[in-house]
Amino acid sequence: MGGFVSIISRGFHGRRRDEGDRLPPGQYLVEDFPVLSAGPTPRVPPERWEFAIDTEAGVTHRWTWPEFLALPQETPTVDIHCVTEWSKLDTSWEGVSLDTLLENVDTAADYALVHSYGGYTTNLPLEDLLDGKAWIVHRFGGEELQPQHGGPARLLVPHLYFWKSAKWVRGIRLLDDDRPGFWETAGYHNYGDPWREQRYEGD
Amino acid sequence: MRRLVWRAAELVGSTPETATARTLRFRVPGWPGHLAGQHVDVRLTAEDGYSTQRSYSLAGPADGEYVELTVESVPDGEVSPYLTEIMEAGDQVEIRGPVGGWFVWRAENERPVLLVAGGSGIVPLMAMIRTRRQAGSRAPFRLVYSLRGPDWAYYADELRRPDPGLDVSFLYTRTVPEGASRPAGRIMLADLAEGGWPAGHGPDCFVCGPTGFVEAAADLLLALGHASERIRTERFGPTGG
Ligand SMILES: Cc1cc2nc3c(=O)[nH]c(=O)nc-3n(C[C@H](O)[C@H](O)[C@H](O)COP(=O)(O)OP(=O)(O)OC[C@H]3O[C@@H](n4cnc5c(N)ncnc54)[C@H](O)[C@@H]3O)c2cc1C
Helix, strand or coil, X not given: CCCCCCCCCCCCCCCCCCCCCCCCCCCEECCCCCCCCCCCCCCCCHHHCEEEEECCCCCEEEEEHHHHXXXXXXXXXXXXXXXXXXXXXXXXXXXXXXXXXXXXXXXXCCEEEEEECCCCEEEEEHHHHCCCCCEEEEEECCEEXXXXXXXXXXXXXXXXXXXXXXXXEEEEEEECCCCCCCCCCCCECCCCCHHHCCCECCC | CCCCCCXXXXXXXXXXXXXXXXXXXXXXXXXXXXXXXXXXXXXEECCCCCEEXXXXXXXXCCECCEEEEEXXXXXXXXXXXXXXXXXXXXXXXXXXXXXXXXXXECCCCCCCEEEEEEHHHHHHHHHHHHHHHHHCCCCCEEEEEEECCHHHCCCHHHHHCCXXXXXXXXXXXCCCCCCCCCCCCCCCHHHHHHHXXXXXXXXXXXXXXXXXXXXXXXXXXXXXXXXXXXXXXXXXXXXXX
């Protein structure tokens, strides 16, 4: 998206908002919290919930809901950016850092394939989950995360477009090779950096 | 690798659908074609270089270098009032797409189809109905269209004209015509049980509209026994539902 102006829409003035440098290109601000997903909302009761990390060597690490809640909790406040062009600033969450979940996981994998209750998948490089960049969150704005927003728990990777922050997360497979997920095989960008406006394949 | 490029798009004509919605017809040289259910991104740029973009569903089947959108003017919106009230034939925007390979219906597919529309969510579903008709498909279609009242229907004449194999039921949330048996109200189990297909027929279900509507309708379909893999949804952005 170069800085050149090609086509002007006559009579369009737009509504500039003063959001400083926090809004990636092509995004606009919302106050409410839109929902985007490909199908119905799965309902997963916490007693049946489990989260698992599978390594490339076939080792599985599992957490039940009480075990997950007993891990050290963090409360990130972050800006989120959806590929459908809305951004929301200063959203507050509570959950467990992927650094904590991966602490005792022995892996040399380069990629992660995240999967969800309901069958959704999304892929990203493992390093994008590390160093304080990603969490499995279960509270939003001080309240339990609602099913339509991904509850009981979702991935939160705010530096990538929000479809990477898989709702209803169930587990992560660590892989030596990159395997595109649901939207990534449907024409969306494989990595999805909002600051480079990587919306679609080839952007 | 396929790359979605921005293309200049010139408005060639527009027709009102309701008091607040218009169908816009654009000529987009180089348009690669699309499938029913897909959408485009529309970008507007002001004189001083400020630009912004929004997503809009394609309202009709592929038609050479022409694309049609139907836009509801959202009060106080940045983009939709411009598209519906200010733009005139000859004015330009940029369009890129088609986007979305999941919420699509292909004419080769002969399974029964249930379309569930809330308000402007009818747009991509209309593209499916029109594609079916154009292709002479025999896939049986049913449409359940939830809207505020009879005056709010998009494509009203076209949907009332007989189209063999397509059944349409309208349900009104606020104003009902005199003598209507169903009182005004939001979509309910009975609406989908009567206007849809039994789950045993295994229809492909497409649900589109504001978030709250899509959530409610998809949950009702699950309650009626439809398999979640057969329910595809498209939520029209920030509607707070
Ligand atoms: C995949 C996809 C397909 C879409 N297809 C269509 C389509 O075919 N036809 C169509 O009319 N729209 C469609 N939309 C919605 C469209 O992209 C815009 O969100 C809408 O036109 C409002 O933009 P705006 O700039 O006018 O309003 P904004 O300036 O973005 O918003 C102004 C105010 O209106 C609220 N608002 C935003 N959108 C809506 C809405 N849809 N209904 C009610 N309130 C709203 C906002 O929360 C805000 O308070 C689609 C959205 C998506 C994600």
